[in-house]
Amino acid sequence: MNISMLQQAFSTFVRTRGLERHFQRLAWFDIGKRSDTDNGLTSTLTKNLVAASNTTPELLLPSLGTHADGLTEAQAARIRDQVGPNEIGQARTLRWWMHLWHCYKNPFSLLLTVLATISYCTDDAKGAIVIGSMVALGTLIRFMQETRSNKAAEKLKSMVSNTATVLRRSATQDGLGTSREDCHFPEAHHPRNRIEIPIKLLVPGDVIALSAGDMIPADVRLLSAKHLFVSQAAMSGESLPVEKFAQQTSGAASNPLDLDNLCFMGTNVISGAATAVIVNTGKNTYFGMLAERVLKTDRSPTAFQRGVNEVSWLLIRFMLVMVPIVLLINGFTKHDWWSASLFALSIAVGLTPEMLLMIVTATLAKGAIHLSRKKVIVKRLDAIQNFGAMNVLCTDKTGTLTQDKIFLERHTDIFGAASDKVLEYAYLNSYHQTGLKNLLDVAVLEHVELQSKLNVAGHFRKIDEIPFDFHRRRMSVIVAEREDHHLLICKGAVDEILSVCSKVHENGTTSALTPDLLARIRRVTSALNEEGLRVVAVAVRERAPDKESYDVEDEAELTLLGYIAFLDPPKESTAPAINALQRHGVRVKVLTGDNDKVTAKVCREVGLACDAILLGAEVEAMSDPELALAVERYDVFAKLTPLHKERIVRALRQGEHIVGFLGDGINDAAALRAADIGISVDSAVDIAKEAADIILLEKSLLVLEQGVMEGRKTFANMLKYTKMSASSNFGNVFSVLLASVFLPFLPMLPLQLLVQNLLYDFSQVAIPLDNVDTDLLAKPQRWNSGQIGRFMIFFGPMSSVFDIATFALMWYVFRANTPATQTLFQSGWFVEGLLTQTLIVHMIRTRKIPFLQSRASWPLLITTATIMAIGVFLPMGPFAEYFKLQALPLSYFGWLAAILLGYMLLTQAMKTFYARRYGW
Incomplete structure (x- = not known):
């Protein structure tokens, strides 16, 4: 294994898991210095993972005592009693006398103890008593204060817990075996089979569902995967996402990280969807085995x-x-x-x-x-000082400057006239997708009357889906209303949808997308943006029912139907909060993936200057020195990718700023890690909460200003x-x-x-x-x-x-x-x-x-x-x-x-x- 990769892995792990207290980079990363016992444990784990990768699901599931539809609660409880909770990287609770010793053993106390000993040996008993009293006073006060603060911190941390989506069978099915006929792994199980449980309650044999933004909660073997891209930077040091598959495609491999059908605890899903069975949990995971060793060491300051x-x-x-x-x-x-x-x-x-x-x-x-009384949870005490030293705050727009509630304001055809057909297709897309459902999907699905009107469950059978990713900025579902054709429904950002459209639906007829029509469409969508509406385009394509699996290449030759437009009004508290932050020397910068026109309108409404906006395409074209100058000039950045956000944060830090980043999405995780102080909210995706130093129980700049x-x-x-x-x-x-x-x-x-x-x-x-x-x-x-x-x-x-x-x-x-x-x-x-x-x-x-x-x-x-x-x-x-x-x-x-x-x-x-x- 590449040692520099391990070093980077644990650096990331320490930062994202909040374990700075226990980790530092040590010489044991040199494999040549590892003990035979360590090598044996790692070798055994590697063999087990490789075996799980090479075993078919039909054989693997019974060996784990599980079923394609997951475990029952009783089965999971029995296994949990045997293997313990799914936790690693947690400091073992110190006995009180060990805690007292840690409070004592600092250079000042040791120096005073030497002086007291010298005083006692020179018959100056009074001096020794006084010096001893000083040491005892400092040690006891620190001991009592740390004990109190640790209890408070644990209570606060318990308020923020990550969950996983797990498949559970009913108790009546307990004890059923798994046959080859049972081993069918659909892309989406019915929601009734899915429940959210804390990650620490997962056990080997649990079948879990994964989607964009999820942390991989354990070492898992994939059962099904659809365009699944996983960030393995925490393990391999590789910055680019890796595509994973349900079957091993690259032949024999001795390194588990090279296996296509395995995912590891500590990594996270960038895009796509999957189901997987948990092979190892807690300290028995690949990451946990290594983490157990570094828990014995102290961190670097x-x-x-x-x-x-x-x-x-x-x-x-x-x-x-x-x-x-x-x-x-x-x-x-x-x-x-x-x-x-x-x-x-x-x-x-x-x-x-x-x-x-x-x-x-x-x-x-x-x-x-x-801070806890002000709805701010501090995951790492040292972060408080960075909170106060922060002079630049980078924040996303949706849910921070604006309300955390998005309203579906309009559903129109390509020229802006109301269209129920566009809403119906958008509803079908949001209903059937199993990936990351954002606030836009939630707003669409609130139109529950369409469920009975369309008879979604009866008339439409889901065939496949092409999950969302931040490069394409669109997603598609494929459904069959009748068995004579398949219907691909795609929705996403206007420019990205237009790039794959060749036709438009107009007044009941379909015609080619001409340059004149394209110009008119852009004027319509631009006018909607000027009103502060976020516009999502909807397009379709009918296909012959000749295949069951679809890919990105199938998003071509689409017909544009129209748009759904959302209103995300600014919060009443945003303007005074921005004013207060700026008054206190904190410069607020908006980093968003949204449209520049919508962003500009919202910024103006909250009193944030936006005379000039830097777009993601311009950021992409800039060298690092050019970007360093640009980030000082601009306060608003739009149409950004996650990597753009990270580059901007790093450029600000290089300019001697103390940078805070407030975000809650998978697209914010890289920037959260790059910032001096990462700030997220309790409703954020798992990876964002893990990367943050501060968790807000209320997503508000006003709360942040108080912090x-x-x-x-x-x-x-x-x-x-x-x-x-x-x-x-x-x-x-x-x-x-x-x-x-x-x-x-x-x-x-x-x-x-x-x-x-x-x-x-x-x-x-x-x-x-x-x-x-x-x-x-x-x-x-x-x-x-x-x-x-x-x-x-x-x-x-x-x-x-x-x-x-x-x-x-x-x-x-x-x-x-x-x-x-x-x-x-x-x-x-x-x-x-x-x-x-x-x-x-x-x-x-x-x-x-x-x-x-x-x-x-x-x-x-x-x-x-x-x-x-x-x-x-x-x-x-x-x-x-x-x-x-x-x-x-x-x-x-x-x-x-x-x-x-x-x-x-x-x-x-x-x-x-x-x-x-x-x-x-």
């Missing part, structure tokens, strides 16, 4: 996580540079290298952003839960903690460096530094619940480690100015300037340092004036106020001696108020300068 890691390592590198400097300065100036080492370790603890992972996790989880705002709130709160941590840490170290040079004693004991850091961390646990200023939501934001570094340099030293003022206060005013009075000095700086660090939470959470123009949420106000109160209480209360602090003179607090006020005023001034020059 996503773009979002890379951004978090960049910021984390920025702070860690800063620590690795500053801690040795502190150690050397204190060692040389104090001549006590042991104390200097302990102090440097405390500085290392203080500089470690141990709460970052917990804050990020809690903020994302809170965002996901909040974008929630994503930005989530990111803004994460950014707050990062800025606070970076600037506060830098300021503390800068103050320590200055104090270490001039003071004859340590400016603060290691234990005091650790307690201060623990209290400061606790003051920030409510940041995920904080309010966000509206101006911070005005435009998308991204992680930028360079910007964080600049922010740290600007705001960090400001706290040092007031730390120095405190040093001077304690040294000159309160005479704490000897080793004998160092406790008083350290107590004064402990209180001032903790209060300024806690105030920075309120100063940096907003560019406005805190408490007056922008107030924090009540949880954050309560936690910070509590920590400030504890900070004052420790040196003044009964625990002062334990922490080697002492009570401060009452006059100190007057000076402290002045220092805090000055700190707030200077910080506010710096914020104003910084925001004007660099933004916020």
Whole structure:
């Protein structure tokens, strides 16, 4: 097997199944490194699949204990009890202690544990207790938050389930065998034999029906197939669809992927229809066997996580540079290298952003839960940040800009006069087709009065069908009203139907399609398009009953009957939603396969500029550089194929945009995968839901706009903690460096530094619940480690100015300037340092004036106020001696108020300068 194909297969699988948490590309893709056991399992599976391909249905069905009409419910239940659910790629539920271990094992916690161990081994039990408390606090908070968010996510995911169409026999038929006479596989079973069940309930032996847009739910052997094209990119890496047949046509093959009559879990139907029997399910499938191995590995980081890691390592590198400097300065100036080492370790603890992972996790989880209340299901937590960072939204037209309900407005002859005959033929086509029924078919089939009038079941026998595909943009059914002829009824896009017509039906007679008639027809259809109607042409051809199987080549020499025209009115919420998205910095682009005139009318009605529209044919002719320029200029694209949509999305991403794509059809799947954030709806086809990161329970741009705002709130709160941590840490170290040079004693004991850091961390646990200023939501934001570094340099030293003022206060005013009075000095700086660090939470959470123009949420106000109160209480209360602090003179607090006020005023001034020059 081609190894690069396997790598691409699993990359696609990880993205479409939402399993980023468990997958990454690893060296085991090298077959030479596989174990004998692995090779044996794969070999056995391959032999079984090849055997199923080579076995006739008459023998295969009995061997699987099934029937051409499927299993009964009782049979399926018995088999399910034996083989388990049809699921793969799901993380095994971690025991609570393993989950706790995963919450603990991050670089920051491990670093703190090393520091705690060193403290304990050096008889600094208090320091070890404080550091251990910090590790325990961060780990437990993350554990509880992840447990809560995982339960919420599972509950939300259960709301979105993919189904398969399975054939079920009645209980009275249970136990019947399968004879050769039973093994007849019609193209369409009567609807009463078909039921929709969740994919996970499928079992080997189930007979399923497949049509365009379906995910292949298991490894299957085809029993019948009609123009079945399957995308095997998830398995073979081949981008073009592969045609499948009920019989093996290419001779013997050792690679299952080369077998024409097998389809595999993880692939999807592009066009056509088929029935198939399930051979393997779950982890016993070809894909599942390989997936079981990668579930044991971790995934490579996503773009979002890379951004978090960049910021984390920025702070860690800063620590690795500053801690040795502190150690050397204190060692040389104090001549006590042991104390200097302990102090440097405390500085290392203080500089470690141990709460970052917990804050990020809690903020994302809170965002996901909040979005669920707005009918938005988040399949992958990291997608929330991309939601907020999105600055271009590509969307289809039907059901998004327009109502999800299409109305059959007119049925006319070729010149626009009402015609019941056209509607009757359109009804026959929609009724008998077994492929993907879209909203147009649903609108036609609502005319149920035609069913009895035409006596569809009695007068018309279905012979065959030629399924829809996105290249032909038409589909045909062949029926026999009388046994003396067959009638091919074709409906589809006007241009594509005209391309296979040679005649027209006019006033009861048939005449040749002349250039003059063609021009008149185009004027009629264009006028209908100008009214905002979507026009579908209907054509027929009578044939002698000389064959039972028809192909695309039979769609020729047709007679045009007329048109059915549909109205898809815009939603009332679309115009305000587009306006809101654009106001918030999200540019909306429409990508549709529909007619350009209909698209233009709808866009104008919803307030979307469409002075120029780029058509699919023009996209096809453009090179990648030309398309990159075009996608910046145009906002509306019409008559697109699925590949055109994917190219446009990729071109936008290459232009440094964060691109979201909203779609629900099989033709949207490629673009959903190509986008930074794929967005679909719960009513979408299977492959679209699988490819999406976000599922909307209501297909509305208004809901999407609310989701974008929630994503930005989530990111803004994460950014707050990062800025606070970076600037506060830098300021503390800068103050320590200055104090270490001039003071004859340590400016603060290691234990005091650790307690201060623990209290400061606790003051920030409510940041995920904080309010966000509206101006911070005005435009998308991204992680930028360079910007964080600049922010740290600007705001960090400001706290040092007031730390120095405190040093001077304690040294000159309160005479704490000897080793004998160092406790008083350290107590004064402990209180001032903790209060300024806690105030920075309120100063940096907003560019406005805190408490007056922008107030924090009540949880954050309560936690910070509590920590400030504890900070004052420790040196003044009964625990002062334990922490080697002492009570401060009452006059100190007057000076402290002045220092805090000055700190707030200077910080506010710096914020104003910084925001004007660099933004916020």
